[in-house]
Amino acid sequence: MPQSPNMFNEHMTNSTMSPGTVGQSLKSPASIRSRSVSDSSVPRRDSLSKTSTPFNKSNKAASQQGTPWETLVVFAINLKQLNVQMNMSNVMGNTTWTTSGLKSQGRLSVGSNRDREISMSVGLGRSQLDSKGGVVGGTIDVNALEMVAHISEHPNQQPSHKIQITMGSTEARVDYMGSSILMGIFSNADLKLQDEWKVNLYNTLDSSITDKSEIFVHGDLKWDIFQVMISRSTTPDLIKIGMKLQEFFTQQFDTSKRALSTWGPVPYLPPKTMTSNLEKSSQEQLLDAAHHRHWPGVLKVVSGSKSRM
Incomplete structure (x- = not known):
């Protein structure tokens, strides 16, 4: 089909002619047939690959989209x-x-x-x-x-x-x-x-x-x-x-942790009594970040809301 565009052009020009030339358009199918047969002998591997490419892309996009569930x-x-x-x-x-x-x-x-x-x-x-x-x-x-x-x-x-x-x-x-x-x-x-x-x-x-x-x-x-x-x-x-x-x-938790550590390979680490201010501030920052990890999205939506009470 892509190798014989003249057939469609000739057919379209003949179909748009005046009624007096209808006989000429009826005589053209033999020449059109011979021309299409001669064109069909040409290898059409390239044309098939070209025409099948968008079809494959559409199928791939449809498969990636998936069905609703x-x-x-x-x-x-x-x-x-x-x-x-x-x-x-x-x-x-x-x-x-x-x-x-x-x-x-x-x-x-x-x-x-x-x-x-x-x-x-x-x-x-x-x-x-x-x-x-x-x-x-x-x-x-x-x-x-x-x-x-x-x-x-x-x-x-x-x-x-x-x-x-x-x-x-x-x-x-x-x-x-x-x-x-x-x-x-x-x-x-x-x-x-x-x-x-x-x-x-x-x-x-x-x-x-x-x-x-x-x-x-x-x-x-x-x-x-x-x-x-x-x-x-x-x-x-x-x-x-x-x-x-x-x-x-707190005492019960530490006692349970020490008792459970004797059953497995996890060593028991007693709580530290003295911690430096730097370590304490870094731990507080980590705990604060972990506590507020879900809030940025909520804050983005709720930001600017006004109370009319």
Whole structure:
């Protein structure tokens, strides 16, 4: 076909002539046929390779693009009862944690075009933490806790995040050195949070993103009873409780690490008591960088948002 362009030119010129010359156009197929046969005897390897090149490129591009896909994950958890008993020396004494009626179910849908739909619900019948016989004691009791969350993110659409938490009642009592320093009750609470995004989705690299991006968080909190009883020494006692718990868990972690090091080839390295200011500053910078490694992207989107409260 590429070697015989004259056939198409002659046919087109004959077809555009006046009606009086139709006979001449009807006599031309023999000459056209002989010419096409003579041209067909010429090797056409080059022409075939030339014509097949764009077809192969298109096939390769289509294969690289791939077909769209979608992944759906559905899960469900049903835990009737869980009992955990611990002996936390003289800091918290005998500690018991009881959980019953824990149920959770969810649905996760992810697509190749960056579609994301997540729906999850968590329900808790009762959870109670009781500590007796130590310097720090008390009771925390949570009844009828439910949480429902929904996340929707699609390309070229504003994202949507919703969460609702409903709680029947929560009672807490904190003791320090045998005396109660904090008592409280919080019942029939309902919390709803929903965000509203007004972000430029088509020109995210624009320098004027701060003038075009707004993110609002709408919240609604309702409760029936909220009571707290404190004493004069509640604040300093809470600080002492925090320091004792931190010291206790740090010692337990170091002891467990030393015990596990005897089972394997990993040597145990005791914590350094004295560190130079230079090493401390470098470690703080590394920890700060590791802690904020996920925030640049969020900061880029949230930068310049204004609160209208």
